[in-house]
Amino acid sequence: MWDTLTQPSDILLCSGPKTGTTWLKALSFAILTRGKFDASTSPLLTTLPHDCIPFLENHVEKIKENRSDLPLLATHLPYSCLPKSIIASNCKIVYIYRNIKDVLVSYYHFVREIAKLSVEDAPFEGAFDDFCQGISYSRPYWDHILEYWKASQEMPERFLFLKYEDLKNDASSYVKRLAEFIGRPFSVEEEKAGVLENIINLCSFNTLSNLEVSKSGSYQADENASLEHRLFFRKAEDGDWENYFTDAMKEKIDKLVDEKMSGTGLVLK
Ligand code: PAP
Numbered sequence: 001m002w003d004t005l006t007q008p009s010d011i012l013l014c015s016g017p018k019t020g021t022t023w024l025k026a027l028s029f030a031i032l033t034r035g036k037f038d039a040s041t042s043p044l045l046t047t048l049p050h051d052c053i054p055f056l057e058n059h060v061e062k063i064k065e066n067r068s069d070l071p072l073l074a075t076h077l078p079y080s081c082l083p084k085s086i087i088a089s090n091c092k093i094v095y096i097y098r099n100i101k102d103v104l105v106s107y108y109h110f111v112r113e114i115a116k117l118s119v120e121d122a123p124f125e126g127a128f129d130d131f132c133q134g135i136s137y138s139r140p141y142w143d144h145i146l147e148y149w150k151a152s153q154e155m156p157e158r159f160l161f162l163k164y165e166d167l168k169n170d171a172s173s174y175v176k177r178l179a180e181f182i183g184r185p186f187s188v189e190e191e192k193a194g195v196l197e198n199i200i201n202l203c204s205f206n207t208l209s210n211l212e213v214s215k216s217g218s219y220q221a222d223e224n225a226s227l228e229h230r231l232f233f234r235k236a237e238d239g240d241w242e243n244y245f246t247d248a249m250k251e252k253i254d255k256l257v258d259e260k261m262s263g264t265g266l267v268l269k
Contacts, residue, residue: 005063006056006073008089011182012082013053013074016144017137018106019098020164021074022232025049026203028072028094031179039198045211048229050219056083058222078139079147090158092181095148098164100141100257100268101241101250104131106234108244113231124244132256142260149266165238171200209233 006012013028015021026049030042037043043052054063056075063073075082108127115122134140139147152159160181167174175196179185186196201207208214214233218226245253257268 005060006083006086006089006091007071008091010071010073010086010089010091012056012086012091012093013072013096014079014093014148015074015076015096016103016139016141017076018103018110020096020162020167021076022049022208023164023167023203023205024094024096024162025053025072025074026208027175027178027199028182029053029070030199030203031175031182031184032070032072034184034195034199038195039202042202044202044208046213048213048217048219048232049208050221050232055221076138078144079151092158092160093148093152094160094162094178094181095145095152096162096164096167097145097268099238099241101245101253102164102238103141104128104253105241105244107131107136109234110231114225114227128245128249128253132252142257145266145268146260146264149264153265168236168238172196175200205233205236209236 011028013021013024015024026044029049029052030037030039030044033042053070053072053074056063056073057077079087104127105124108122108124111127112119112122130136131141134143138144148159149161152161160178162174162178176186179196190196214229217229219229219232221227261268
């Protein structure tokens with residue numbers, strides 16, 4: 001089934017949940033469609049980025065029926081669960097990752113809101129304990145990162161690793177790097193004409209979260225789950241974890257992450 005779904009020319013956008021997927025989808029879509037649309041005509045103004053680029057694991061039928069010219073697919077699957085045909089193909093993989101503590105807070109609110117629970121009914125401490133035990137939608141987050149990281153060490157030409165915080169702090173450098181990697185680098189003329197800047201602005205949290213489409217409507221995540229669009233846009237802050245973690249929690253997760261990352265060459269904040 002997967003063999004016919006994906007092609008070697010595909011670009012796979014991979015990420016753990018709540019690590020910047022919506023943003024990466026928007027940026028990649030805007031970069032590849034910039035010949036067709038500009039910032040005032042982009043489908044991103046009226047369509048949730050998740051509806052512009054399907055998830056491999058959730059939208060098999062949609063991908064089969066409606067394979068567009070756009071060579072973009074996304075997944076939250078861990079690397080070890082990717083279809084063998086994808087691993088064997090030469091397709092490029094962009095992996096976005098994020099400060100683990102901010103991922104935990106983002107995931108906590110997302111799940112809590114889906115379950116329609118208040119903060120009082122679903123205290124953060126429970127989510128913290130689950131996370132530290134590795135209870136998560138798609139593998140413990142550190143394993144998710146490490147599996148992709150190890151594969152990228154073996155096949156560096158196939159991978160681009162992007163850090164959410166780097167994108168936030170220096171969008172132009174990293175969006176340019178993304179565009180080069182996915183085969184549509186910005187020309188000097190385009191940069192002078194403000195095309196890069198327009199794409200960064202179009203895909204910014206400020207722009208996307210304030211669109212009508214982001215404030216209303218629901219996204220069909222899979223056959224059973226319909227999620228309000230607004231759930232994909234919360235605060236997008238670097239360091240929001242500080243509002244939730246006690247000193248003991250910080251110490252525990254830092255120790256855990258240090259242990260997991262030790263010797264891998266990957267440094268996480
Ligand atoms: P998903 O796994 O459900 O697709 P994902 O997009 O990976 O979610 O992550 C959502 C986080 O990205 C949210 O973070 P927060 O909870 O800390 O606020 C969301 O606010 C943030 N986000 C969404 N769109 C953007 C964007 N355009 N720029 C930066 N951050 C964004």
